[in-house]
Amino acid sequence: EAQVTQNPRYLITVTGKKLTVTCSQNMNHEYMSWYRQDPGLGLRQIYYSMNVEVTDKGDVPEGYKVSRKEKRNFPLILESPSPNQTSLYFCASSLGGPILNTEAFFGQGTRLTVV
Amino acid sequence: DAKTTQPPSMDCAEGRAANLPCNHSTISGNEYVYWYRQIHSQGPQYIIHGLKNNETNEMASLIITEDRKSSTLILPHATLRDTAVYYCIVSRPGAGNKLTFGGGTRVLVKP
Numbered sequence: 001e002a003q004v005t006q007n008p009r010y011l012i013t014v015t016g017k018k019l020t021v022t023c024s025q026n027m028n029h030e031y032m033s034w035y036r037q038d039p040g041l042g043l044r045q046i047y048y049s050m051n052v053e054v055t056d057k058g059d060v061p062e063g064y065k066v067s068r069k070e071k072r073n074f075p076l077i078l079e080s081p082s083p084n085q086t087s088l089y090f091c092a093s094s095l096g097g098p099i100l101n102t103e104a105f106f107g108q109g110t111r112l113t114v115v
Numbered sequence: 116d117a118k119t120t121q122p123p124s125m126d127c128a129e130g131r132a133a134n135l136p137c138n139h140s141t142i143s144g145n146e147y148v149y150w151y152r153q154i155h156s157q158g159p160q161y162i163i164h165g166l167k168n169n170e171t172n173e174m175a176s177l178i179i180t181e182d183r184k185s186s187t188l189i190l191p192h193a194t195l196r197d198t199a200v201y202y203c204i205v206s207r208p209g210a211g212n213k214l215t216f217g218g219g220t221r222v223l224v225k226p
Contacts, residue, residue, distance in 0.1 A: 004158075033213070043159070043216035058213065090158050092214075103149075104214060106158030 002027045006091050006107035013081055013114055021076045021110050023091030031094045032074040033058070033104070034066065036087040043090070049074055081114045088112075119203045124221040127197075133190040135220055137203030140184040146207045148179060149214070150188045152199040159202065159216075162188065193224045 004025045013019055025032065033048040035058075045058030049068040063085055065077040074093075078085060088111050094104040120138040127133040139148065149164040163170055163177045165186075170177045176189040190197055202219040 035214075035216075037156075042218060043214075045213055045215075048213060088156060092158075103161035103164065104151075104159075106160070108158050109156060111156075 002105065004091055004093050004105050004107040006089075006110050008110060009108065010111050011113070013112070015082055015114055016080050019078050019081060019112075021078075021089060021091075021112070023074045023076065023107060024072050025074075025091075025093040025105065026072065027093060027095065027105065028071065029093040029095045029105075030071070031104075032068065033092045034064070034074070034076045035090045035092065036060065036085075037090065037109075038087050046076070046089075081112075083114045086112060086114050118215075119205060119217050121201075121203050121217065121220045123218060124223070126223050126225055127190075127193045129195060129224055129226050130192055133193045133197065133222060133224070135188040135190075135201050135203075135222065136185065137188070138185045139203070139205050142183050142205050143207065146205045148177065148183075148186050149204045149206055150175070150177065151202045151204065151214070151216075152197075153202070153219070154196075154199040162201075193222075195224050195226065198222060198224045 007022045030051045034046040035043045037043045044060045046064050047066040049055045055066050090109050091107040092104045095102045147164050150162040151159040153159045163175050165177045179186045200219040200221050202216050204214050
């Protein structure tokens with residue numbers, strides 16, 4: 001089954017304690033992205049990757065890092081989480097290229113609380 | 116990417132067609148119109164997309180006006196499980212498939 005898998009689904013952590021949210025897709029997609037969703041602000045892109053070793057900032061990259069060492073994995077790293085990073089996070093992947101435009105598949109989300 | 120404008124909410128009777136409008140008057144020639152929906156706090160789900168022709172799949176139909184400045188998503192026979200927030204998005208190729216989500220339309224399907 002084609003899917004995007006995020007882990008963990010729920011996480012409560014303390015300010016400053018480094019954490020990683022994993023994302024894996026089994027569709028051999030080139031493009032992967034991370035979004036955060038906050039009430040009243042909708043979904044905003046944090047980082048995206050067009051292929052292995054190619055990443056770029058989205059709209060709200062501050063406080064986050066990503067890496068794309070393998071095509072299937074795109075972890076989101078919070079080096080020093082703060083309470084304003086409490087949010088619902090989604091990973092997405094899609095097959096695409098310079099002229100293609102295809103549907104994106106989203107993971108089920110990770111609800112992060114930073115206290 | 117072009118911005119979109121959608122009504123914030125609408126109700127629909129179960130079994131009836133739901134017509135969801137979207138304005139994208141600044142859309143450029145190579146931008147596609149996408150529709151996604153999000154049920155409660157689940158991950159957004161792709162519904163349909165198109166460039167200039169009308170499109171239909173097993174979930175919905177997409178009607179794009181000739182000038183491409185607006186579109187309508189049609190759910191032909193709404194069910195209670197179609198209750199969700201529906202997002203109309205325009206996206207250009209080569210943009211990392213970046214999706215810019217607006218406020219969407221909150222659709223409530225009533226029995």
